Amino acid sequence: xxxxxxxxxxxxxxxxxxxxxIDIELxxxxxxxxxxxxxxxxxxxxxxxxxxxxxxxxxxxxxxxxVTDLHPSKRDIAMVFQSYALYPNxxxxxxxxxxxxxxxxxxxxxxxxxxxxxxTLQIEHLLTRRPSxxxxxxxxxxxxxxxxxxxxxxxxxxxxxSNLDAKLRVEVRAEIKALxxxxxxxxxxxxxxxxxxxxxxxxIVVLKEGIVQQVGTPAEIYNRxxxxxVADFMGSPAMNMLKGxxxxxxxxxxxxxxxxxxxxxxxxxxxPLPEGKEVIVGLRPEAISDEGSADAxxxxxxxxxxxxxxxxxxxxxxxxxxxxxxxxxxxxARAETVVExxxxxxxxxxxxxxxVFDPQSGQRIG
Amino acid sequence: xxxxxxxxxxxxxxxxxxxxYGALIILAVVYLLPLYVMLSTSLxxxxxxxxxxxxxxxxxxxxxAWLKAWGEACIGVSCVGIKGYFWNSIKMVVxxxxxxxxxxxxxxxxxxxxxxxxxxxxxxxxLFACFIPFQAVLIPMARLLxxxxxxxxxxxxxxxxxxxxxxxxxxxxxxxxxxFPDELVKAAMIDxxxxxxxxxxxxLPSSGPIIVVTVIYQFTNIWNDFLFGVSFSSxxxxxxxxxxxxxxxxxxxxxxxxxxxxxxxxxALPTLFVYVVAGRYFxxxxxxxxxxx
Numbered sequence: 306x307x308x309x310x311x312x313x314x315x316x317x318x319x320x321x322x323x324x325x326x327i328d329i330e331l332x333x334x335x336x337x338x339x340x341x342x343x344x345x346x347x348x349x350x351x352x353x354x355x356x357x358x359x360x361x362x363x364x365x366x367x368x369x370x371x372v373t374d375l376h377p378s379k380r381d382i383a384m385v386f387q388s389y390a391l392y393p394n395x396x397x398x399x400x401x402x403x404x405x406x407x408x409x410x411x412x413x414x415x416x417x418x419x420x421x422x423x424x425t426l427q428i429e430h431l432l433t434r435r436p437s438x439x440x441x442x443x444x445x446x447x448x449x450x451x452x453x454x455x456x457x458x459x460x461x462x463x464x465x466x467s468n469l470d471a472k473l474r475v476e477v478r479a480e481i482k483a484l485x486x487x488x489x490x491x492x493x494x495x496x497x498x499x500x501x502x503x504x505x506x507x508x509i510v511v512l513k514e515g516i517v518q519q520v521g522t523p524a525e526i527y528n529r530x531x532x533x534x535v536a537d538f539m540g541s542p543a544m545n546m547l548k549g550x551x552x553x554x555x556x557x558x559x560x561x562x563x564x565x566x567x568x569x570x571x572x573x574x575x576x577p578l579p580e581g582k583e584v585i586v587g588l589r590p591e592a593i594s595d596e597g598s599a600d601a602x603x604x605x606x607x608x609x610x611x612x613x614x615x616x617x618x619x620x621x622x623x624x625x626x627x628x629x630x631x632x633x634x635x636x637x638a639r640a641e642t643v644v645e646x647x648x649x650x651x652x653x654x655x656x657x658x659x660x661v662f663d664p665q666s667g668q669r670i671g
Numbered sequence: 672x673x674x675x676x677x678x679x680x681x682x683x684x685x686x687x688x689x690x691x692y693g694a695l696i697i698l699a700v701v702y703l704l705p706l707y708v709m710l711s712t713s714l715x716x717x718x719x720x721x722x723x724x725x726x727x728x729x730x731x732x733x734x735x736a737w738l739k740a741w742g743e744a745c746i747g748v749s750c751v752g753i754k755g756y757f758w759n760s761i762k763m764v765v766x767x768x769x770x771x772x773x774x775x776x777x778x779x780x781x782x783x784x785x786x787x788x789x790x791x792x793x794x795x796x797x798l799f800a801c802f803i804p805f806q807a808v809l810i811p812m813a814r815l816l817x818x819x820x821x822x823x824x825x826x827x828x829x830x831x832x833x834x835x836x837x838x839x840x841x842x843x844x845x846x847x848x849x850x851f852p853d854e855l856v857k858a859a860m861i862d863x864x865x866x867x868x869x870x871x872x873x874x875l876p877s878s879g880p881i882i883v884v885t886v887i888y889q890f891t892n893i894w895n896d897f898l899f900g901v902s903f904s905s906x907x908x909x910x911x912x913x914x915x916x917x918x919x920x921x922x923x924x925x926x927x928x929x930x931x932x933x934x935x936x937x938x939a940l941p942t943l944f945v946y947v948v949a950g951r952y953f954x955x956x957x958x959x960x961x962x963x964x
Binding site: 356357376382383387388390392404407 | 852854855857858859860861862863864868872873876877
């Protein structure tokens with residue numbers, strides 16, 4: 306049985322339904338990331354799990370125990386807040402020990418637990434300081450220490466990295482990942498950053514407007530997005546969405562001006578497409594490359610000449626945006642690729658990686 | 672190349688600065704003049720006062736008038752000085768300030784962190800209490816004190832001041848706690864702290880500036896209050912302000928200006944003391960909410 310179960314959670318605030326029947330399960334030791342744009346209800350859901358915002362209906366079960374009506378302190382959870390929420394009037398040591406103190410743990414044991422956590426997080430030298438004397442990264446670490454010291458059943462993280470600068474964010478992200486690997490803690494993590502979701506999660510839940518769009522491993526979410534929203538939201542640069550039409554023997558892309566290219570139906574499409582059906586073919590930028598770096602093992606590929614409009618070198622790769630017949634798309638070429646806007650460039654489309662969506666429903670059909 | 676406009680602007684800036692400081696010094700002198708007259712008169716002998724030069728420094732300073740005001744001056748028919756009334760005021764102001772500040776803090780905490788349906792209306796009504804003039808509540812309050820058996824007692828005055836001050840203290844603390852992050856309260860809840868524990872351990876220790884503001888405000892108002900004092904107490908139970916009035920108006924024969932002035936200084940000392948000790952936090956506290964909000 307799953308360790309954390311979220312069953313049909315609904316939440317209404319005023320007349321607005323924020324969560325519209327959420328069902329999620331997480332195994333013990335799993336790292337669940339709730340990801341979605343602002344206002345999708347991910348923080349509301351996290352607060353419902355924490356018990357800070359009771360749901361209108363539905364149940365939350367932790368380790369077989371229904372906790373829906375339990376006070377936050379009785380759920381055996383710990384939360385790391387976006388603003389860290391360190392008590393400004395207490396030292397780091399007192400901050401970390403506060404929860405233990407509230408639970409009546411005696412002083413010697415508290416000191417021992419704090420020392421252990423401080424060692425894990427390498428904040429021993431900060432114990433006597435106050436939060437105002439700490440840097441952002443240090444505060445973040447203390448906030449994690451405060452959660453860790455309790456050894457709770459579930460850790461909740463509410464956008465913990467969004468107040469850090471870019472470099473520190475990557476560092477702390479790796480630390481959180483290492484922490485999860487070392488402690489095998491069960492974690493629910495909220496973010497709007499799809500890279501955080503991809504790097505940290507064992508399971509990603511993509512939310513939009515209070516509805517679960519897709520649940521899956523990072524690879525599933527990335528490679529087999531359930532619908533156009535997930536496909537567009539996850540990944541940077543975003544997935545290319547190419548309009549196409551089913552014709553005999555394949556899908557015609559770039560058809561509007563007459564010089565369309567017919568490509569083979571990607572192998573993932575199992576049900577035959579009726580001829581003339583409009584489809585959207587989704588291709589990640591890394592599935593569109595230059596001739597030199599194209600995947601030679603690809604079963605289905607197409608070479609397409611298009612005019613280059615933008616060239617974006619990132620150092621490790623060069624993103625080349627091409628335009629053909631009114632449709633733009635971005636491909637990832639080698640860093641050494643020499644090309645100027647205005648030139649014609651030969652793109653190689655790896656159609657093994659293509660996913661096909663129904664433009665009406667937005668759902669993936671293959 | 673732009674040297675000349677710089678010197679011009681520097682010159683005019685200096686002039687503005689002189690003007691501002693000049694104006695400030697003149698206004699400060701005007702404002703402090705009564706205090707100076709009060710102090711110097713209290714140190715003069717009656718003969719010297721009759722000489723008529725109010726602004727002159729005392730030629731032979733003596734604290735005789737101070738001793739008389741404290742221990743011997745006649746208030747009404749009893750000539751025991753103002754010391755008893757001074758302590759009356761202390762006994763009234765200390766509990767009234769502490770209770771109204773604590774209750775205001777508690778109200779502010781509930782109104783911002785434990786919101787209940789209708790919290791806005793409750794706060795609106797408390798705010799409304801700030802705008803009710805003293806005079807309007809005199810008769811109902813007298814009736815209430817009578818019913819509770821607290822008329823003409825220091826306890827009664829404490830209660831009156833607590834009730835009347837609650838609107839202000841609640842307003843101060845509510846606005847301060849409005850800017851206090853909710854996440855801290857949530858974190859404390861998850862950590863297992865209850866309602867009072869969160870208040871006592873998390874909010875109050877972070878409320879220094881607003882506590883100072885409230886204490887100074889309440890102390891000054893309650894200490895200086897005359898209307899409630901004269902309405903709800905009489906004779907031996909009167910606070911300092913009422914006694915001062917009686918002292919000044921009940922002199923028989925020669926009018927002892929130096930004694931009156933010394934008594935007035937006594938009446939002003941505690942508020943001055945509080946302001947000098949905590950004054951720099953006062954302005955900081957008033958600003959704190961604005962900057963954070």
